[in-house]
Amino acid sequence: xxxxxxxxxxxxxxxxxxxxxxxxxxxxxxxxxxxxxxxxxxxxxxxxxxxxxxxxxxxxxxxxxxxxxxxxxxxxxxxxxxxxxxxxxxxxxxxxxxxxxxxxxxxxxxxxxxxxxxxxxxxxxxxxxxxxxxxxxxxxxxxxxx
Amino acid sequence: xxxxxxxxxxxxxxxxxxxxxxxxxxxxxxxxxxxxxxxxxxxxxxxxxxxxxxxxxxxxxxxxxxxxxxxxxxxxxxxxxxxxxxxxxxxxxxxxxxxxxxxxxxxxxxxxxxxxxxxxxxxxxxxxxxxxxxxxxxx
Numbered sequence: 001x002x003x004x005x006x007x008x009x010x011x012x013x014x015x016x017x018x019x020x021x022x023x024x025x026x027x028x029x030x031x032x033x034x035x036x037x038x039x040x041x042x043x044x045x046x047x048x049x050x051x052x053x054x055x056x057x058x059x060x061x062x063x064x065x066x067x068x069x070x071x072x073x074x075x076x077x078x079x080x081x082x083x084x085x086x087x088x089x090x091x092x093x094x095x096x097x098x099x100x101x102x103x104x105x106x107x108x109x110x111x112x113x114x115x116x117x118x119x120x121x122x123x124x125x126x127x128x129x130x131x132x133x134x135x136x137x138x139x140x141x142x143x144x145x146x
Numbered sequence: 147x148x149x150x151x152x153x154x155x156x157x158x159x160x161x162x163x164x165x166x167x168x169x170x171x172x173x174x175x176x177x178x179x180x181x182x183x184x185x186x187x188x189x190x191x192x193x194x195x196x197x198x199x200x201x202x203x204x205x206x207x208x209x210x211x212x213x214x215x216x217x218x219x220x221x222x223x224x225x226x227x228x229x230x231x232x233x234x235x236x237x238x239x240x241x242x243x244x245x246x247x248x249x250x251x252x253x254x255x256x257x258x259x260x261x262x263x264x265x266x267x268x269x270x271x272x273x274x275x276x277x278x279x280x281x282x283x284x285x
Contacts, residue, residue: 008186017166020158025199029213031151062159076170079171082244089243091267095276096236096276099233114199123230
């Protein structure tokens with residue numbers, strides 16, 4: 001294994017993770033809800049969901065985070081590697097997959113594992129595995145991005 | 147209070163994603179690239195997040211209502227069904243193609259880059275497709 005030490009950012013990633021954990025903790029302790037982004041978006045897309053204002057306000061906070069960040073510092077680098085076709089395929093797969101799988105990196109990966117849910121541990125193992133496999137196939141077998 | 151805490155939680159979540167590097171698709175893909183120049187940073191995001199959240203979530207499992215008096219709504223499903231596994235595998239393929247998952251997609255939407263707008267529209271279409279298929283199934 002060949003670690004890219006030059007781009008390794010242990011402290012900011014650990015601190016950012018802690019902030020994510022704090023946010024998920026606040027949402028469950030204060031609001032009694034799981035901070036799962038795909039679930040929150042998905043339920044707002046369905047008619048007759050409960051707690052619409054809380055869910056929408058959480059997402060609004062998430063949405064304006066880069067604006068608040070931008071008031072005090074320059075935004076971190078955001079670099080895309082995928083062309084338009086890949087972005088469309090990826091978006092549809094992420095949308096449909098997270099809804100069938102009842103969660104994503106936040107709901108299963110952070111909240112689910114933190115509450116020791118076997119379902120979330122299995123889900124996280126599945127999307128990590130297919131994420132690793134997809135990058136391997138696209139980068140090393142097919143030699144480029146779509 | 148309920149609304150304020152929801153908003154602050156979302157804001158902190160977004161700032162955390164930005165600080166962690168999760169909002170940078172190229173960094174996410176470098177983490178998923180085990181056999182290339184591997185950037186292990188994002189494993190530490192999970193360590194930091196779970197390390198903080200495990201205590202409060204363990205507490206939450208034993209409560210019937212939140213500190214602000216709202217019902218504690220934790221998932222109750224237990225079975226490992228094909229939908230969970232198949233859906234998560236599909237999600238991982240999409241994640242591996244673009245390096246974007248739903249949280250960061252929202253957190254960088256207002257940067258206005260065409261890539262994230264296109265991804266978001268496709269993701270919403272995928273979610274609406276799920277809802278449509280589910281509605282048909284239940285009729």
